[in-house]
Amino acid sequence: MLQKIYDWIDERVDVTPIWRDIADHEVPEHVNPAHHFSAFVYCFGGLTFFVVVIQIISGMFLTMYYVPDIENAWRSVYYLQTEVAHGQIVRGMHHWGASVVIVMLLLHTLRVFFQGAYKKPRELNWIVGVLLFFIILGLGFTGYLLPWDNKAYFATEVGLNIAEDVPIVGQEIRSLLAGDEEIVGAQTLARFFAIHVFFLPAAMFVLLGAHFILIRRQGISGPL
Ligand code: HEM
Structure with missing residues (x-):
C-alpha cells in the first residue's frame, strides 16, 4: 500500500533522486562505532538534532495551552500541568x-574542537555552529520566563540587568528584549x-539548514 502511494507520487514528481541524494550515502569507516568504538563521539551532533526535534514537537503542543499574558500565563501552565491529559509529560519533556x-x-x-574538525575548509561551519549555540542559549533564556512564576520573573530580571551592563548599547539591548518598562x-x-x-526558531531552521548542507558538501572530517 505504502509502496503504491510512493510509486504514484514518484511517477509524477520523480522524488527518488532527491531522496537518494539525502539518505543514500555511505558512512565512512572511521565514524562507524561498529568498527572503532571511540567513533561514538560522532553521534553528538545527531543527538543534539534529535533533542532539538523533541523540543520543537513538545513546544508545539505546549502552545496549544499556553496563554502569553501576565494574567493567564502561570495559570495556563498550571492547568496544563495538573488537568490536561499527558500535559505533565509533554511539559516535562520540554x-x-x-x-x-x-x-x-x-x-x-x-x-569538533578536540578533533580539530573546525579547521580549513570547515571554518564556516564552525561559525554557523557558534551562531546556533547562541540561538540555543537564547531559547533557554526566553523560555525560562514563560511559566511566569517567581523563579522565572527574578531570573529574567537578573539576566536583563546583566544585558544592561553591556557597554554603550546595554540600555538598547534591554529595551529591545524587555520593552520600555522599568521592571519585567x-x-x-x-x-x-x-x-x-x-524569531529564534526561524533563525535556527535557517542555520541548521546551512549546517547540514555544509556537512554534506564538505563531508565529515577525516580520521585523526
Ligand atoms: C543545534 C545545534 C547543532 C546541531 C543540531 C549540530 C549537528 C551536527 C551534525 C549532525 C554534524 C555531523 C557530525 C557530528 O554529528 O558530529 C555536525 C558537524 C559539525 N558541527 Fe554541528 N551541530 C550543532 C551545533 C554546532 C556548534 C555549536 C558547533 C561549533 C561551534 C558546530 C560545529 C560543527 C562542525 C565544524 C562540524 C563538521 C565536523 C566534521 O566534519 O567532523 N556545530 N553538526
Whole structure:
C-alpha cells in the first residue's frame, strides 16, 4: 500500500533522486562505532538534532495551552500541568530537553574542537555552529520566563540587568528584549514569547539548514 502511494507520487514528481541524494550515502569507516568504538563521539551532533526535534514537537503542543499574558500565563501552565491529559509529560519533556540539548551541544562542540574538525575548509561551519549555540542559549533564556512564576520573573530580571551592563548599547539591548518598562512586565512576557516561539526558531531552521548542507558538501572530517 505504502509502496503504491510512493510509486504514484514518484511517477509524477520523480522524488527518488532527491531522496537518494539525502539518505543514500555511505558512512565512512572511521565514524562507524561498529568498527572503532571511540567513533561514538560522532553521534553528538545527531543527538543534539534529535533533542532539538523533541523540543520543537513538545513546544508545539505546549502552545496549544499556553496563554502569553501576565494574567493567564502561570495559570495556563498550571492547568496544563495538573488537568490536561499527558500535559505533565509533554511539559516535562520540554523542560528537561532544554537542559539535555545544552549538554549534547557542549559534547558536540568539544568533539569538533578536540578533533580539530573546525579547521580549513570547515571554518564556516564552525561559525554557523557558534551562531546556533547562541540561538540555543537564547531559547533557554526566553523560555525560562514563560511559566511566569517567581523563579522565572527574578531570573529574567537578573539576566536583563546583566544585558544592561553591556557597554554603550546595554540600555538598547534591554529595551529591545524587555520593552520600555522599568521592571519585567507585560511587554517583556509578550516579547519573550514572540522571540522564543517565532524569531529564534526561524533563525535556527535557517542555520541548521546551512549546517547540514555544509556537512554534506564538505563531508565529515577525516580520521585523526
Ligand atoms: C543545534 C545545534 C547543532 C546541531 C543540531 C549540530 C549537528 C551536527 C551534525 C549532525 C554534524 C555531523 C557530525 C557530528 O554529528 O558530529 C555536525 C558537524 C559539525 N558541527 Fe554541528 N551541530 C550543532 C551545533 C554546532 C556548534 C555549536 C558547533 C561549533 C561551534 C558546530 C560545529 C560543527 C562542525 C565544524 C562540524 C563538521 C565536523 C566534521 O566534519 O567532523 N556545530 N553538526
